[in-house]
Amino acid sequence: MTSPDLTFVLGGARSGKSAYAERLAAASGRPVTYIATARSADADPEFAARIAHHQACRPAHWTLVEADAALPQALRAADGEQHCVLVDCLTLWLAGLVCPVEGGEPPPSAAASRFDELEAALSGARGRVIVVSNEIGLGVVPLGSLTRHYVDELGRLNQRVARIAREVTLMVAGLPVAVKPGPTRP
Incomplete structure (x- = not known):
């Protein structure tokens, strides 16, 4: 099943994925709600x-x-x-699901059930939805079981979202590469 108006933007760190997604949102001509998923960075100045x-760009x-x-x-x-x-x-x-700040290790099924909930929310969306994610599975298999688990889970999540998206774009060096071309946009 493909979501009616779901665009999925993937890329590596500093690939331009957020800026591209923000341009798409602005070009939609609709009121935009930006859902930020980063946890508070009080202990990490960088x-x-x-x-x-990101806040200044919006x-x-x-x-x-x-x-x-x-x-x-x-x-x-x-x-x-x-x-x-x-x-x-x-x-x-x-990262918040796999490595919770408080409470220690998440249950093994925590991510899978949340993936189901997210897929249902995306599939049922009535408006335009743009989702950004990193593509981190192009390198070597990481050392450490927690890191491998995270890379595997993100790969699974990205595949699920890409499957239901009408359009998938991979950002490379600031350039959008159509992976799953969608409708022509302004």
């Missing part, structure tokens, strides 16, 4: 600077929703027929 950079009139594990619920709440929802990004959302 990550806090990354978040500040138009002030966009609605901001900060979602944690409840991304599917946030997506449903923001969705509307004449709205555009931009989720940035699945990579950080999954």
Whole structure:
């Protein structure tokens, strides 16, 4: 099943995926809700600077929703027929599921059940949805079981979203490469 108006934007770090997704959202001509998935970066000044950079790039009139594990619920709440929802990004959302700040190890099925919830929310969306994620599976198999688990889970999640998306774009050096071409956009 393909979602009616779901665009999936993938890429590596600093590939231009967020900027591209923001341009798509702005070009939609619809009210935009930006769902941020990054956790607070109080203890990490470099990550806090990354978040500040993303905040500065977004138009002030966009609605901001900060979602944690409840991304599917946030997506449903923001969705509307004449709205555009931009989720940035699945990579950080999954990190919160796999490596929770408090409470130790998540149950092994935590990610799978959340993937089902997210897929249902995306498949049922009535408006335009743009989802951003990192493509991190192009390198060597990482050392450490937790890192391998994370890479595997993100690969599974990306495949699920790509399968239901109408359009999939891979960002390479700031250039969009159509992986699953969708409708022509302005």
